[in-house]
Amino acid sequence: MSFDAIQKRLNDLQTKGKLTEKEVSYLLTPKRIHQKEFTLEKDDGSKETLKAYRVQFNDDLGPTKGGIRFHHEVDLDEVKSLAFWMALKTSLSNLPYGGGKGGVEVDPKGLSETELERISRGFIQVMAEHIGPTKDIPAPDVYTTPQIMAWMLDEYEKIKGEHLPGVITGKPLVLGGSKGRSYSTAQGGVYVLEAALKHAGKKLTEATIAIQGFGNAGMHAAHILHKLGAKIVAVSDSKGGAYDANGLDIEAVTAHKEKTRSVIGYAKDVTTEELLALDVDVLIPAALAETITAKNAANVKAKIVLELANGPVTPEADKLLYGKGINVIPDILANAGGVIVSYYEWVQNQMGYYWEEEEVLEKLKKQIIPPYNTMYELSSKEKFDLRTAAYLIATKRILEAAKLRGRV
Ligand code: GLU
Numbered sequence: 159m160s161f162d163a164i165q166k167r168l169n170d171l172q173t174k175g176k177l178t179e180k181e182v183s184y185l186l187t188p189k190r191i192h193q194k195e196f197t198l199e200k201d202d203g204s205k206e207t208l209k210a211y212r213v214q215f216n217d218d219l220g221p222t223k224g225g226i227r228f229h230h231e232v233d234l235d236e237v238k239s240l241a242f243w244m245a246l247k248t249s250l251s252n253l254p255y256g257g258g259k260g261g262v263e264v265d266p267k268g269l270s271e272t273e274l275e276r277i278s279r280g281f282i283q284v285m286a287e288h289i290g291p292t293k294d295i296p297a298p299d300v301y302t303t304p305q306i307m308a309w310m311l312d313e314y315e316k317i318k319g320e321h322l323p324g325v326i327t328g329k330p331l332v333l334g335g336s337k338g339r340s341y342s343t344a345q346g347g348v349y350v351l352e353a354a355l356k357h358a359g360k361k362l363t364e365a366t367i368a369i370q371g372f373g374n375a376g377m378h379a380a381h382i383l384h385k386l387g388a389k390i391v392a393v394s395d396s397k398g399g400a401y402d403a404n405g406l407d408i409e410a411v412t413a414h415k416e417k418t419r420s421v422i423g424y425a426k427d428v429t430t431e432e433l434l435a436l437d438v439d440v441l442i443p444a445a446l447a448e449t450i451t452a453k454n455a456a457n458v459k460a461k462i463v464l465e466l467a468n469g470p471v472t473p474e475a476d477k478l479l480y481g482k483g484i485n486v487i488p489d490i491l492a493n494a495g496g497v498i499v500s501y502y503e504w505v506q507n508q509m510g511y512y513w514e515e516e517e518v519l520e521k522l523k524k525q526i527i528p529p530y531n532t533m534y535e536l537s538s539k540e541k542f543d544l545r546t547a548a549y550l551i552a553t554k555r556i557l558e559a560a561k562l563r564g565r566v
Contacts, residue, residue, distance in 0.1 A: 159447045159469040161238045167473050167549070174542060175550045177557075184566045185553055188238060189222075189256075190214040194284040198277055201270050209233075210281050212260040214294050215241035218559035221292050222258030223248055223497060225299025225328075226281065228274075228306075232261035236447075240299075243468055244497070246552035247490040250529050253501045258294050260285070266301040278309040286317045291324035291508070297500045298328035300373070300446065304340070308333050324507035327500035336503035338518035339496075344378035345519065346495015346526045347466050348386070351440065353530050354462055354487055363387035366405075366438040368460070370394050370430060371445030372421055375466040375493060377412065379442055384408040388440075392433045395421050396445070399428040401436070434458060443470035450475045458484060465489035480543045488545040490552060491529055498525050 165186060172182045192212040197205050211234055214222040224244035237259050245257025262281055266274070288294060298307060307329045314325050323334035331337065338345070355362055365388050369376045372395040380390050389405035397420040400411060406425060414424040434441065434454055441460035443449045447469035450458060455475035463479065463486045465471060471479065471486055479486055499522055506512050513521075529551065537547035560566045 159236070159239050159472065161235050161242070163473055164239050164242055170473075171546060171549050171553070174540075174546055175553070177553070181553075181557055181566060184560065185216075185556065186242075188213055188215045188241065189217055190288070191234070191238070192285060192288050193234060196280040196284050198264075198273065198280060200273055208277065208280070209263045210260070210284055211237040211262075212258065212285050212288060212294070212296075213237045213241035214258040214288070215256065216245040216556060217256035218556050218563060218565065219249055219256050220254040221256060221290075222294040223253070223255040223297070223500065224257055224259040225297040225496075226260035226262070226302055226310075227299040228262050228264055228266040228277065228301045230263065230265040231446075232263040237261045239447075240468055243490055245556060246549060247494050247497055248501075249555045250490050250533075250548055250552040251494045251498055251525060252529065252555075253498065255295075255497075255501065258296075259299070260296055261299075274306065275309050278306045279313040282310050282313040282317070286314055289314070289325060291322055291504070295324065295500075295504060296326050297497070298374070302328075304328055304330040304335060307335075324504050327503040328496075329503070334503070334507050336499055336506055336518060337513065337515040338522070339499045339503055340374075341378035341382065342499035342518075342522060343375045343466065343493050343496035344382055346498060346522055347375070347379055347442070347464055347492045348382050349495070349523050349526050350487055350492055350530050351383075351462070351464050353527060353534075354464075354485065355440075357534065358461065358485075360439060365389065365440055366391050367440045367442060368392040368433050368436045368438045369442045369444055370399070370433055370449060370470075371443065371467060372415060373445065375496075376442065376444030377415075379444060379466060380406075380408045381412070391438060392428060392436055393421050394428070394430050394433050398422040399430060399433045400425040401428040401433070402426065431457075436460075440464060443467050445470070448472050450479070452478065455479055456482075458482070460484065462487065465492045468493065476543065476545060486544060488548045491526070491533060491544075491548055494526060494529075495522055498522055 241259035435457035444466035
């Protein structure tokens with residue numbers, strides 16, 4: 159989503175939250191922007207110059223934190239938006255972190271393992287001086303995996319000459335990763351969804367769900383929800399979707415996707431647009447930004463939209479959905495499970511002592527439900543949509559820290 163759209167959202171927030179112009183302008187100013195280039199040597203010997211970004215948006219609450227994505231649509235404007243959301247996300251979840259984000263403009267789909275490794279190491283070579291366990295802590299995001307985190311960690315430790323596992327999170331377990339991190343984005347979203355369904359007087363076992371996106375967030379959400387007894391009627395990936403009104407067998411869909419690289423062909427094929435318009439209780443956009451827009455928001459029939467992706471609903475669509483009485487659980491809370499368990503991973507790295515999975519999950523639930531309740535209460539009291547309430551709580555905490563530091 160463009161940073162312009164975010165600016166508009168904050169102008170709206172200024173009126174509703176009675177923020178001053180100075181405060182809004184402070185919130186919208188990124189602290190540091192690092193823009194670099196590096197050369198990728200491809201397997202066939204040819205060379206390509208790649209653009210790499212790291213935006214450290216706000217660090218009032220602590221070191222900046224946020225993932226790195228590999229995608230052909232990555233540009234500075236997008237990374238800025240994503241970094242801003244990370245600052246709100248960490249604040250809303252009461253983490254001692256600021257927000258940042260990184261990216262490499264590259265199409266990851268055509269790359270070999272060795273090329274991916276060279277890109278991961280190349281990113282760290284140009285960014286190493288700007289990151290660190292008490293400075294800025296990257297993590298996975300779209301098309302970046304635990305293996306990529308491992309290469310990045312290794313490159314960073316080579317440059318620094320010491321072991322510093324807390325420089326990056328989302329690592330494989332054997333390199334200091336946390337139990338539960340691989341599916342924590344989805345798990346956090348499920349905890350929040352359970353709370354929202356409770357408020358709506360609906361049981362998860364009676365809910366029908368459609369999930370757009372079958373990557374780390376969407377696929378794990380499908381598995382967790384399926385195991386809890388919810389009916390997943392449709393899932394999709396970048397090629398299209400699979401639909402079964404009686405509910406999909408998610409294990410079988412995953413096996414089909416592993417074999418054929420897509421969910422299409424498993425059941426009745428549907429397009430993404432058809433999936434978004436299904437008459438379900440819960441719609442989970444779990445892929446990229448700007449999926450629900452002014453063009454298709456009117457077709458959405460779900461009662462709850464759980465934003466597992468970052469920025470899947472545009473500001474115009476937000477208004478249309480709110481007008482239809484649809485509850486949009488905002489990304490900065492719905493997908494915060496990822497960064498929350500990243501925080502636990504970092505804590506475990508800093509103390510060199512590791513927790514059991516049950517402990518991680520119990521902590522995650524205790525961390526994500528209170529901000530959900532605070533957001534829900536504020537939205538009911540002031541008649542704000544959930545996003546406005548979440549943004550107000552998050553920006554208030556950042557501003558409080560900034561004021562104590564004497565920055566605003
Ligand atoms: N990329 C994830 C996000 O957008 C996780 C960030 C992290 O773990 O630092 O929230």
